Amino acid sequence: MDRIDRRVKRTQKLLQKALIALTLEKGYDHVTIRDITDRADVGYATFFRHYPDKDHLLEDILEAMKDEFLRLLAPYSIITDPQKTGALIFEYVQANQELCQVLLNSTDTMSVLKPVQKIGLQEERLIYNHPNRSGEGVVPKEIAIHHLMTSLVMLIRWWLENDMPYPPERMGQIAAELIILPTLKAMQ
Amino acid sequence: MDRIDRRVKRTQKLLQKALIALTLEKGYDHVTIRDITDRADVGYATFFRHYPDKDHLLEDILEAMKDEFLRLLAPYSIITDPQKTGALIFEYVQANQELCQVLLNSTDTMSVLKPVQKIGLQEERLIYNHPNRSGEGVVPKEIAIHHLMTSLVMLIRWWLENDMPYPPERMGQIAAELIILPTLKAMQ
DNA sequence: GATGATTTGATACATAATATATCATATTGT
DNA sequence: ACAATATGATATATTATGTATCAAATCATC
Numbered sequence: 001m002d003r004i005d006r007r008v009k010r011t012q013k014l015l016q017k018a019l020i021a022l023t024l025e026k027g028y029d030h031v032t033i034r035d036i037t038d039r040a041d042v043g044y045a046t047f048f049r050h051y052p053d054k055d056h057l058l059e060d061i062l063e064a065m066k067d068e069f070l071r072l073l074a075p076y077s078i079i080t081d082p083q084k085t086g087a088l089i090f091e092y093v094q095a096n097q098e099l100c101q102v103l104l105n106s107t108d109t110m111s112v113l114k115p116v117q118k119i120g121l122q123e124e125r126l127i128y129n130h131p132n133r134s135g136e137g138v139v140p141k142e143i144a145i146h147h148l149m150t151s152l153v154m155l156i157r158w159w160l161e162n163d164m165p166y167p168p169e170r171m172g173q174i175a176a177e178l179i180i181l182p183t184l185k186a187m188q
Numbered sequence: 189m190d191r192i193d194r195r196v197k198r199t200q201k202l203l204q205k206a207l208i209a210l211t212l213e214k215g216y217d218h219v220t221i222r223d224i225t226d227r228a229d230v231g232y233a234t235f236f237r238h239y240p241d242k243d244h245l246l247e248d249i250l251e252a253m254k255d256e257f258l259r260l261l262a263p264y265s266i267i268t269d270p271q272k273t274g275a276l277i278f279e280y281v282q283a284n285q286e287l288c289q290v291l292l293n294s295t296d297t298m299s300v301l302k303p304v305q306k307i308g309l310q311e312e313r314l315i316y317n318h319p320n321r322s323g324e325g326v327v328p329k330e331i332a333i334h335h336l337m338t339s340l341v342m343l344i345r346w347w348l349e350n351d352m353p354y355p356p357e358r359m360g361q362i363a364a365e366l367i368i369l370p371t372l373k374a375m376q
Numbered sequence: 377g378a379t380g381a382t383t384t385g386a387t388a389c390a391t392a393a394t395a396t397a398t399c400a401t402a403t404t405g406t
Numbered sequence: 407a408c409a410a411t412a413t414g415a416t417a418t419a420t421t422a423t424g425t426a427t428c429a430a431a432t433c434a435t436c
Contacts, residue, residue, distance in 0.1 A: 007383055007432065032422065043385040048424065139366050140354075146346050147339065147366055154338040158331065166328075174374075178327050178335055182370030186362075195403065195412050220393065231414040236395065383432070394421075402413070 012050055014040035016061050019054070023102045028058075062103055065096070070119065078148075082180040086172025093156055094168055104157045113150055120149040137186035144187045151179045200238055202228035204249050207242070211290045216246075250291055250300060253284070258307065266336075270368040274360025281344055282356055292345045301338055308337040325374035332375045339367045 018039035022031040033054060037044045051057045072092055078085045093100045124145060139147075155175055159166070166174070206227035210219040221242060225232045239245045260280055266273045281288045291300055327335075343363055347354070354362070 003434085005383070005433065011384080033424095034422075045386085045425080046384060049383080053423090137365060138358075139362050143343070143346065143362060144366065147343065150342045150346075151335065151339050154342065155331070155335065158334050158338075170326075174327050174331060177325060177374045178332065178371065182374075183366065186365045186370075191405085193404065193412070199413080221395095222393075233396080233415085234413060237412075241394090377436105379434105379436090381433080381435100383430105385430080386428095388426085390423105390425080392421100392423075394419100396419080397417085398415100400413105400415090402411105404409105404411070406408090406410100 008050070011040075011042055011046060012060070014042055015047065015050065015057055016064075019057055020061065020099060020102050024098055028054075028102070028105075058103075061099075065099060065103065066119075078180060079184070082176035083169075083172050086175035086180065087169045088172070089152070089175070090156070090159065090168035090171040093160065094164060097160070097164075100156065101160050104153065104160060113153060116149045116153055117146065120145045137188050139183075139186040140188055144183050148179060148183045155179065196238070199228075199230055199234060200248070202230055203235065203238065203245055204252075207245055208249065208287060208290050212286055216242075216290070216293075246291075249287075253287060253291065254307075266368060267372070270364035271357075271360050274363035274368065275357045276360070277340070277363070278344070278347065278356035278359040281348065282352060285348070285352075288344070289348050292341065292348060301341060304337045304341055305334065308333045325376050327371075327374040328376055332371050336367060336371045343367065 015036055018036045019031065022035050022039055031054070033047050034044060036054075036057075037047050051060070069092060073085065073088060076085045076088065124141070137144075152175060155171070155178075159171060203224055206224045207219065210223050210227055219242070221235050222232060224242075224245075225235050239248070257280060261273065261276060264273045264276060325332075340363060343359070343366075347359060
């Protein structure tokens with residue numbers, strides 16, 4: 001009933017791989033749809049049978065990554081153990097370096113931030129009740145969560161752009177001291 | 189000798205104003221060069237006599253803003269008085285709301301971050317010698333400065349996107365507690 | 377394995393935007 | 407007033423997007 005045609009899944013995977021490879025080669029903006037379909041060895045018109053434009057293909061890639069990523073982090077909490085969670089995040093980024101580079105450096109980086117925001121809101125209750133939170137800060141909750149998530153993404157961006165000069169454990173520690181703990185402390 | 193033809197300055201100003209207005213109306217990506225030249229009431233080919241593409245026009249606008257912005261902040265330091273400087277920043281953003289919205293929400297927001305980074309590096313020595321800095325943190329200097337600047341830009345983005353729900357003074361305070369002071373403390 | 381449904385490839389085509397070239401006209405700096 | 411330069415208008419080449427069509431291949435299911 002609800003199963004997806006093998007051909008569809010195959011075509012979409014080919015298009016996704018092609019976009020990732022081409023973005024690494026010449027930059028997201030300079031990749032044309034013809035480039036993608038040629039690389040994927042797929043008819044040109046076939047692209048539009050799956051995605052209305054390039055951005056939607058990127059979004060699809062991001063969605064898949066998000067799911068895998070959340071599964072990885074599920075056993076821990078960014079609040080209960082900031083350093084450990086931070087390290088896990090940077091280990092994941094290291095293991096999926098090319099994919100992350102594409103998602104975070106495509107012109108559309110900002111669109112990546114929206115799903116990330118959602119992840120933040122899912123943990124909101126957890127954050128709000130955490131003992132590290134003093135409750136005496138001046139920072140509204142919504143701002144704090146926004147800051148937490150976007151700053152982490154920006155830190156990952158920096159790390160990738162500078163060829164990962166520190167190991168994941170160290171980056172986790174940095175994320176904790178620079179972003180996670182201060183945010184908890186400053187929350188209203 | 190070095191002076192610029194009045195016609196050139198006039199045309200460039202018209203193109204800049206047109207891009208800002210059109211970006212607010214329909215979004216940066218959807219603005220065509222024909223749109224710009226029509227709105228500016230200028231010949232189509234004239235655009236390319238000044239800029240190779242839309243991004244370079246945006247860059248020109250950004251450059252002008254950067255200069256004005258730095259002149260505004262010159263008497264103060266983000267380090268000596270974080271709250272006051274923060275408030276000043278948000279007051280400027282409020283006064284130049286439309287311009288800032290265009291620069292921070294155009295797809296190319298990331299290109300805005302590069303000049304901002306430069307501003308940060310100019311203050312680097314000042315930051316490094318500030319008494320608020322404990323010197324016991326684990327965060328490398330380059331990461332701290334990157335974090336400081338990008339987080340401020342992201343906070344401004346949030347403020348604009350959410351219709352500026354708090355006054356500039358409050359935002360300056362928030363920026364200080366959430367970003368500036370923690371960064372100084374965590375610096376190595 | 378046969379069959380009806382769906383996807384794909386190939387092709388043609390319409391549209392839109394970018395970018396360049398040319399030349400008469402208008403404006404500028406001196 | 408005059409030489410230099412910028413502009414407007416127009417034509418044209420190029421590139422990319424997006425749609426339409428139909429035969430052939432592939433799929434799910436029985």
